Amino acid sequence: MTNPLFYAKILLFGEYGIIEDSQGLTVPYSFYKGTLKFSDLNSDFEKKSNLSLNKYSDYLEKIDLPEDFQLNIDSLKKDISKGLFFDSNIPQGYGVGSSGALVAAIFEKYSVIKRTPESISKEGLKNLKVVFGLLESYFHGKSSGIDPLICYMNLPILIEDRNNVDKVSIPKQEAGKGAIFLIDSGSVGETGPMIQIFFEKLKNEGFRKTLKEEFIRYNNACIDTFLKKEMNPFFKNLKKLSFWAFEHFKPMIPENIWMAWKKGLESNAYYLKLCGSGGGGYILGFSKDYPKAEKMLEGFDKEVIYRF
Template sequence: MSLNRSCDYFHSKLLLFGEYAIVKGGQGLAIPFPKFKGCLKIGDLETDAKFFELYDYLKKSPLLAKRLDLKRFREDLDLGLCFDSNIPQGYGIGSSGALCAAIYSEYIIGGLPPVENSKDLKELQDYMALMESFYHGTSSGLDCLISLIDKPVHIKDRKDVVAIKAPRFLELGNFYLFDSDQQRKTSPLVHQFLTRFDKEQSFQLSFKEFTKLNDLLIRDLLNLDTEALKDHFKKLSELQGDLLSDMIPPNAKDFWQKGLASGEYYTKFCGAGGGGFFLVYSTSNLNEPGLIAL
């Protein structure tokens, strides 16, 4: 066995705020989510055939081929390298990001360099984006980055990403994940959003308000402002539920509307929508079925 370490776990990620806003220059806030995680092992499970395709992809990338020990990666593949993970795929919480982070961390030549400033962070994100593009065609590298550094990240804009201390958001109330019990793919949803944005002026105007609320929510959370957060979360839930209603599965839509009608809780996307998890906020303890407490 040639893995350098015992099983180091790489966590999934949650995009608390920033879905679609990031695409248009808005802010984002994402955190590691240790409930779902994965690690590299040898011989415990069958090697995924896509690992060999990833190896070929990495060999053809001049930047990544210089940074990674691909000879050892290939040797481990032949020994039965696998990624033992409970991260649900197609749920928008970074299953491929955690995998890429695990491989990069294990096989980077000389070990991971320290990340001391935003420039180091951006460089690491760029490498992660290049690597994860194998799975998605294009990637921001954000999911991989969060799994790799295991720290929350504040995306101030597309060129300014900073690691921050863990926000004390649980002091603001109760946050949950609603499981739509439906997988989805991010790329078609983003394409659908961009098409509407380019063609519909009314959609653009509504999305400006969406982005404003998104940025206010990040400010509220970081400032631990409960009243403002509750107010802005409700407004975003109302706007998102109307503006992007075609990206909400029927079971999630019923749950979403029930919360708005009662005022007991509010729901929003946790990523691209379309399925996977949705983020729920309440100042009360909820006992609704299908909820995972953060």
């Protein structure tokens, strides 16, 4: 049997807000994927990946996982010595879950108790999220476990609050003029420093107030209207969300995106928002008229991820 592929993920809504208990909506993105493989480690990429896996396995040996979620570390270490590496085209620092896919792949292959995503209940998802948080914290210092959970489940996931997640159906794609798309900022974003900026901002009472009273309200309304396919109220809330982020998340928006972000708000041709923690990587775009938005965003690399 060939090893399963683990896809990247895109957090459509909830960046930063989920730290403060907002809702989040995340979808798998099959353009990027990764899988565990064996090789003779002839290339630098394979050698580096194998070495990283070795260091990661040392970390996994030390953490205390719940009884039902034990990993077979001996088997993992044996495989690493035989040339195991993670073959992935998921870009790092782009907000699409590169470490999440790796964690999901390791959990799937080496967990002592085997599961299938279809069989996992809502309560099971909650427990799995906690375990994935422990497994991924090696890469980020602290992890919510959401990224690996999405990569593992390969389904859209609604983050209801800090502790609860559920599987959800997003409206079926249609060949309309509207689109959700990614813009490549052309630079890599580092999650750690961006999160640091956010926590610094949280110390300010005024920022905390507007985050709770405005950002989280617009964010949750976007999720609600998108899932119900109510596109007019969706875009109304999206504009407010995009404007709020432009005002308050300026340090997280790559400088070469500022003018394009502003142009979208002024023309109403499209709206932009952060994809993940920002600082670089991808930016998310939403437009009712993608051909028009595409023209206005000439010069940027874009990828359509959803049509409506």
